[in-house]
Structure formats: C-alpha cells, structure tokens
Amino acid sequence: MKKNKSVKRSSARLAAVQALYEVEISDSNVDDVLVEFQQTRWDTPQEEGDEDRGSSPLAKPDKQLFADLLRGVAKRRDELEEILSGSLSQEWSTNRLEDIVRIILMSGIYELYIRQDVPARVVITQYVDVAHAFFEGPEPGFVNGVLDRVAKTLRADELSKA
Known part of the structure; x- marks a missing residue:
C-alpha cells in the first residue's frame, strides 16, 4: 500500500511540472489546466490492445498533491523565484x-x-527523478545541487539531525 502511495505522489510531481510548464508556455489559467489534466489525462485507462502504443498512460497521481503543487507554485511564484x-x-x-x-x-x-x-531528502530525490524524466545531461545534477543548497537553508534543523 505504501509503495502505491509513493508512486501516486511521484506521478503527481511529474504531472505538476508538466502542467506548470503548460501554464507558462500557453499563458493558460492554472485552474483550467488543473481540470484539463484531471479530466482528460488520467481518466483514460489503458485498454486491451493498447500494448501496441509506444507508451502507457501516466500512473494515476495523488490528485490532492498535484492540485496543491500546481496552485501553490503558481500562487507563490515571485517568492519561490x-x-x-x-x-x-x-x-x-x-x-x-x-x-x-x-x-x-x-x-x-x-x-x-x-x-x-x-522529508527534505525525499523532496530532493523526487525532483532529481523528475529532472531525469526530461534530461539525460547535467541538469539532474544541477537540480540536486540547487535543491540541496535550498534545503540547507530552509530545513537546516532537519538536515542537521540526519
């Protein structure tokens, strides 16, 4: 059960990055993209015969985490930047x-x-994995370094206990 929850949360992070990218490049409304993802991207289960397709559908994400990430990043954009x-x-x-x-x-x-x-280490690992989904070069290492630096500032107490 815990592994299934972890897969859903990982999928939510990847989908949130994709949705935020869509919002940015198309100047779309966050809530419109949220609804579009929920209605058309995840509610189309793989059917018999779809094995021939080059890829399988995205694992069902944790919809609550997805919505929190999408809305939260959009709302706090200036602060995060x-x-x-x-x-x-x-x-x-x-x-x-x-x-x-x-x-x-x-x-x-x-x-x-x-x-x-x-946990901070989980966040860092998850977003390095997301970076690997998009890049094969040095970008995942760059993401790791920046998030590690941020974590040492924002979560110093947590990381000093580890």
Missing part, C-alpha cells in the same frame, strides 16, 4: 535557466518551503 535566485551562483540568473529546469526547481523549493510533512 526569489529563493531560487538567492540559491544560484552569481553567474547564473533565473532567466538563464531553461523553463522546465526552473519549473522543476520552483516545485521542489515549494515543497521544501511549504510542505514540511515531506
């Missing part, structure tokens, strides 16, 4: 980051900042 900006080296700015990398980082920062119920 400020934290992100402060965690980058001087030669980097948030404008220099690829959109999807910035969205992955802001989602991870949101969880580190707001979702104290999720």
Whole structure:
C-alpha cells in the first residue's frame, strides 16, 4: 500500500511540472489546466490492445498533491523565484535557466518551503527523478545541487539531525 502511495505522489510531481510548464508556455489559467489534466489525462485507462502504443498512460497521481503543487507554485511564484535566485551562483540568473529546469526547481523549493510533512531528502530525490524524466545531461545534477543548497537553508534543523 505504501509503495502505491509513493508512486501516486511521484506521478503527481511529474504531472505538476508538466502542467506548470503548460501554464507558462500557453499563458493558460492554472485552474483550467488543473481540470484539463484531471479530466482528460488520467481518466483514460489503458485498454486491451493498447500494448501496441509506444507508451502507457501516466500512473494515476495523488490528485490532492498535484492540485496543491500546481496552485501553490503558481500562487507563490515571485517568492519561490526569489529563493531560487538567492540559491544560484552569481553567474547564473533565473532567466538563464531553461523553463522546465526552473519549473522543476520552483516545485521542489515549494515543497521544501511549504510542505514540511515531506522529508527534505525525499523532496530532493523526487525532483532529481523528475529532472531525469526530461534530461539525460547535467541538469539532474544541477537540480540536486540547487535543491540541496535550498534545503540547507530552509530545513537546516532537519538536515542537521540526519
């Protein structure tokens, strides 16, 4: 049962990054994208014969976590970008980051900042995994380094106990 919950939460994180990217590139309304994801992307179960398709549908996500991430990151965008900006080296700015990398980082920062119920190491690992879903190069390592730096600031007490 716990593994199923973990898969649903991982799927929610990946879907939230995809949805936030859609909001950003299309300038769509967050709630419209939320509804669209819930109604059309997950409620289409794989049917017999779909094995021939190149891919299978996304695992059913934790819809509550998905909605929290999507709305929370959108609502706190300026605050999250400020934290992100402060965690980058001087030669980097948030404008220099690829959109999807910035969205992955802001989602991870949101969880580190707001979702104290999720251990910092879990948050970091999950968003490095999300980065691996999009990139094969150095980006997952970059995500790991930035989120680790943010966690050491936002969750210093938790990480010092570990």
